[in-house]
Amino acid sequence: MTITAPKAPTKKRKKGISAWVPNQHGAWAMLISPAALGLVGAVVAMSRSKDLTWHPFIAVPAILVAWFFGYFAFFAFGLVARARTARRKKQYLAPVLVYGPVSLVGIVAALFAQPQLVWWALFFAPLVTLAVWETLHGRARSVVSGVSTTIASAILLPVLVMSGQNTTMGEIALPAWGSAIFLALYFTGTIPMVKTMVREKGNQRFFYGSVAYHVMALAIVVALVVVGKAGAVASVLLILTMVIALFRAWWLPVSARQGRPWTARTVGMAEVPVLLVACAGVIATLI
Structure with a gap:
């Protein structure tokens, strides 16, 4: 009688990248740090305000919602742009269709509370456009794309401080x-x-x-x-x-x-x- 050696356990195949949770660890630092620091600046500005109103209490959280869910949508969009099969594209598109509207709701809520925030579109629109352009052309990890997103993340700080001050861009x-x-x-x-x-x-x-x-x-x-x-x-x-x-x-x-x-x-x-x-x-x- 022959004794066969037990088969070595087969490794499970790794699943594809999840489009719901960004896997770029460096991006998380860039995403969270300016938001947290901007929140600190907003809270400090609110604590020093002599005529604090309800507007920052709506706008500041709304800005954070728009920021985080906007990035989640952008990450998933990058996967859609790089996907080689229709099945993958459909799979990666779902988070875009979920996170995108949530981010848009945050933008609308922030503008409802503080319409003067619309002026920040002059900064964010070209930066986001540049990052999207690089992604569509297969250069999501290019220096140009990286610089545009890092600058956008840094600008979030004065946006939150302005919201906490409930003032205009010139008074930040x-x-x-x-x-x-x-x-x-x-x-x-x-x-x-x-x-x-x-x-x-x-x-x-x-x-x-x-x-x-x-x-x-x-x-x-x-x-x-x-x-x-x-x-x-x-x-x-x-x-x-x-x-x-x-x-x-x-x-x-x-x-x-x-x-x-x-x-x-x-x-x-x-x-x-x-x-x-x-x-x-x-x-x-x-x-």
């Missing part, structure tokens, strides 16, 4: 504008940094471009701190963020060339402390 507190520029510079820098570790690994021209960008970003932040007369704590944290960002933009690719193993996950984990310092700097600026 200067720290909110400075914080938005800082976040745009910081998050934009993560794009070339990550690419030097993954898609452009070993590309020296891209590496030098990434380092050069971070040097320029550091200089701009120093100028913002000086001109804006930020407080001591905020100044230290904002500048420290960009110094660390510059160092990691140089050191991570160099260490990778020297044989240190880096995965997308470990690169993302290494960014967490930098992000926390950046958030602390913005909070110190706003309060």
Whole structure:
């Protein structure tokens, strides 16, 4: 009698990407951080208001709903654009048809409470159009697409602060504008940094471009701190963020060339402390 060895358990085939939950971990940081920081700025503005009305209590949550569900719809739309079969397109289209209207309801509610928010369309419309254009042409992960979405995320902060102040765009507190520029510079820098570790690994021209960008970003932040007369704590944290960002933009690719193993996950984990310092700097600026 022959004894057959038991069959090794077969691995279950991985299912396709879920269009309902974005799987880009770096995008989650860009999505949540400006929203949370903007909410802090809005609450601070509301607490300092001498004639607080009901309008911010409707507009601020509505803006957040529009932002998050708008991104969820955009993520699913990107999957629809890249899908190669009709079945996949139909599968990925469902979240677009759910999240899109929810985001639209948030926009309508925010405009109902504070019609002056419509002026932000001058900023968001071209940025969203650019990101959609890149997605439709198969370049969803291009530098242009990434920069447009990071700038849009940074602009969310002054939008929320303006809503909390229940005022116009021209009356937004200067720290909110400075914080938005800082976040745009910081998050934009993560794009070339990550690419030097993954898609452009070993590309020296891209590496030098990434380092050069971070040097320029550091200089701009120093100028913002000086001109804006930020407080001591905020100044230290904002500048420290960009110094660390510059160092990691140089050191991570160099260490990778020297044989240190880096995965997308470990690169993302290494960014967490930098992000926390950046958030602390913005909070110190706003309060």
